[in-house]
Amino acid sequence: MAGSISRVIFILCCFVTSEQQNILKKDAFDSVPQLIMSAGYPVEKHRVTTTDGYILQLHRIPAGKRTARKTFSAKGKKTVLIGHGLLGSSSDFVMMGPDRSLAYSLADEGYDVWLANLRGTIYSSHQNYTKNNPKFWEFSFHEHGKYDLPASIDKVLSVTGVSKIMYIGYSMGTTTFFVMASERPEYNDKIISFVALAPAVYFANIKPIAEWLLKSLKILDQLRVQGIQYLNVRQDVREMIIQSMCYTQKPQDNICARIIYMFVGNDEEQYNQDITALFLARFQPASFRQFEHFGKIAMTDVFTSWEDGLWGSVRKYKLSNVRVPVTLLYGENDQLTEKSQVLRLAEELNATGVLEDVRPASSWSKFNHLDFVFAKDVASIFNKPLLTTIKSLFYKYG
Ligand SMILES: *[C@@H]1O[C@H](CO)[C@@H](O)[C@H](O)[C@H]1NC(C)=O
Ligand SMILES: *[C@@H]1O[C@H](CO)[C@@H](O)[C@H](O)[C@H]1NC(C)=O
DSSP: OHHHHHHHHHHHHHOOOOOOOOOSOGGGGOOHHHHHHHTTOOOEEEEEEOTTSEEEEEEEEOSOSTTTTSOOOOTTOOEEEEEOOTTOOGGGGTTTOTTTOHHHHHHHTTOEEEEOOOTTSTTEEESSOOTTSGGGGOOOHHHIIIIIHHHHHHHHHHHHOOSOEEEEEETHHHHHHHHHHHHOGGGGGGEEEEEEESOOSOOGGGHHHHHIIIIISOHHHHHHHTTOOEEOOOHHHHHHHHHHHSOOSSGGGOHHHHHHHHHHOOOGGGOOHHHHHHHHHTOOOEEHHHHHHHHHHHHHTSOBOOTTOTTSOOOBOOGGGOOSOEEEEEOTTOSSSOHHHHHHHHHHHHHTTOEEEEEESOSOTTOOTTHHHHOTTHIIIIIHHHHHHHHHHHHHHO
């Protein structure tokens, strides 16, 4: 595995081709509000400034398609906020189009849907630093949880007038919630219930690879020396990679798919070339510290804060500060946020009485880390049962 990862890194850094085909559709680079509008849904943009000066854009779908052209009142509606994962953005929940994306399904079911954008995405900026300033990138999901999510929740509450919302997090979007509960426990009072998709808290499964990358290879240190502060692949290079590696006649030649499977678990049946290309085209930059912080958690095997750095002291986040009902959904074939690690988290939450449920996200046995958002049949194998879960949680706690 280690060998293949270094090959991947080599390919990402050095791959060049002059081939130009126009595989990506015109709307591949549309903004999320543009996508939502084209899909025929009402959309709103809201800005919020965190207490440490980051400006974040929230995207809102206040009503479903059917009610879009009527005058509607979102007042008193059931409100859901969705938090994206590493390298993702609000785009992840609309990218599959109206028939398959979670955000649209929720809106059609009558929910007031809000999509967060954490610092680092194209929908974020800072009062005083541009993204060329290394200071902009001095954050991990610690800051996402301590500042971004609380500010976003307060914004949703103040615009809608509701007193509590449901939070759905995907992957790092769940880590963010657990950090918030630990560091800002007063935010428990603003949440009806938390649904964690592919919860990312424990990583004993990737401890060897994290140690190899961070300790032996010192890969991020090397990049920093070269003045690279955060992970971002130039748009033109990204398009070349997509066009030359992600589109093949034979599935077994698809390098893209094989690289992705290595990280997230093999699931050929649910793999879709067009969606993968879109997903890669819409990749968001990430600070090195986000990777290093996950690495620190993997290496120490403690859900620890960043503190004084990768090799610094270990301070366990207080999972016991979570006071809302938590539903944990895992993929049976997820290699990144593995079932065994989710069950560990479940046990800890159960001990303080906040575990609502822990179960497979889907009856599809090959369900992997990306299938939560990008499976070909995501609507039937995942969204549909999830909507039932959300409905019953609102009924029980809302
Ligand atoms: C941004 O700069 C202004 C003016 O110098 C300063 O008052 C403010 O505290 C700064 N904000 C942050 C978050 O650094
Ligand atoms: C949670 O704890 C109770 C006992 O307190 C136990 O009966 C139950 O099986 C536990 N559930 C999980 C998922 O660990």
